[in-house]
Amino acid sequence: MNRLRIGLIATFVAWVTVVGLLVAPPVAAHFQVRQGEYELTVGWRVEPAIVGSLNGLDLEIQRHLANNTTVSVLGAENNLTATLKTGPATVLKALVPQDNRPGWYTFDVIPTVAGAYSVHLVGRLNTTIVNVTVDLDPVAQSSDYQFPVSEPSATDLQNSIAQLNAQLATLQGLLTALITLAVVAVLVGAASLAFAIRTLRAMRRTP
Template sequence: MIVVKIVILGLFALLISFGMVTQSYAHTTVEVEKYKIEAGWGIEPPVVGIRNSIVFKIIEPGEREGTYTGITSAFQNLDATAMYGGASKNIEINSDPKPGYYFSPIIPTKTGSYLVDLQGEIRGVVVDIQIPVEDVESTSVLDFPPKASEGSADVSALKNAISSLQQDISKLKSGETTTSSNGGEAYDFAIFGLSIAAAAIILAIIALVKRK
C-alpha cells in the first residue's frame, strides 16, 4: 500500500506541474505560393465565453523587395471554417478597413485547441489548408481578484505531498514499514515509486518557480 501511495503522490505533483505551464501566444503564418496567410485571435489570450474574433492577414510581395501588399476581396472565392474537435462552423468573414486584413466575430465556448480550415482560391491560386490558432483559456487567466487562491492551494498541496513522501521514506528506512515478504522485487518497486514521486515533485516546484 505504501508504494501505491508514493506513486499516487508523485502523479499528483506531476499533474500540478503540468497545470502551471504557461503558454505563449502568437499568430500562425502559412504560405500558399506567393501569398502569405496569417491567422489568430484578435484578443489574446483568448478566453472562453468572452467575445473575440478570428483575424486574418493575407498579403503578397510588393513591387520593392522586402515589401508586401494586402490582398483585397481575398475571401470572394474562399471559405473559412472554424473547427474544434469534431465540431465545425462556417464563419462569415468581414473586411477590415486596412487592405489585406479580415475578421470574423466569435465567442469560444470551450477551452482547448481550435483550427481554421480555408478552402477555395485566391485569384486563381488554390487554397486548401488548416491553420491552428492559440488555445482558448479559462476565465481564471483574467480573474481579479482571483476567485480562489490557486497559487496558495498549489503550494499547500505540494508541501503536503512532500511531507507525506518524507514520512514514507523514513518508515521504509527504519523498517517500520515493509514492502512485502518477497524481498528484492518489492524493494526495487518501492524505490522506483519513490523516484517517480521525487521527480514529479521537482518538476512541480520548477514549474511553480517559473510561473512566479
C-alpha cells in the same frame, strides 16, 4: 556640443520606438503560412483568447510580387471561407474585412470551451488555390484571469449538473422502491384484514 547631439539623437530614437509600439498593432501568437505567392498571417483577434469573451479570427493576406515587394490583398472575402474547429465541433464562418486595416479579415466568435482550436481556410486567390489548416493558440478558462472571485467554468457547471442528475436518478429509484413497498404493504394489510373478517364470521356461524 557632442554630448548634446548624442542626447538629442538618443531621445529621438526612443521617441520613434515608443511611437512605433503604440501605432503598430500587435500580432503576437500569429502564424504565417504560404500558399503560392500569397502569405497568410493567422491568429486570434484578441490575445489571449478566453472562454466566454468575444473574439474572432485575425487574418492578413499579402501577395509577394516579382520585385520582392508585397501588397495587401483586398476582396478576399468573396473567394475564401473559414471553418473554425475545436474537438469534433465545427462551424463555417464568412470572412469580412476589418475596419481601417486593408488586407485584414475577421469573423466574430465567442469560444465556449477551453482547449485547442484551428481554422481551415478554403478558396481561391486569383489563380492560386487555398486549402490550409492553421492551429490557433489554445483558449484559456476565464477563471485563469478572473479576480478576486472566479466563476465556475462551463465544464465545472456540466460536471455539477451531471452529478445532480445522477443523484436525482438515485432518489427517483429509491422513491419508486418505497412506493412499490408501500403498495405491497397496503395489499398485504387488506388481504390480512379480509382474512380476519372471514375467519371471525365463520367462528360466529359455528354452533
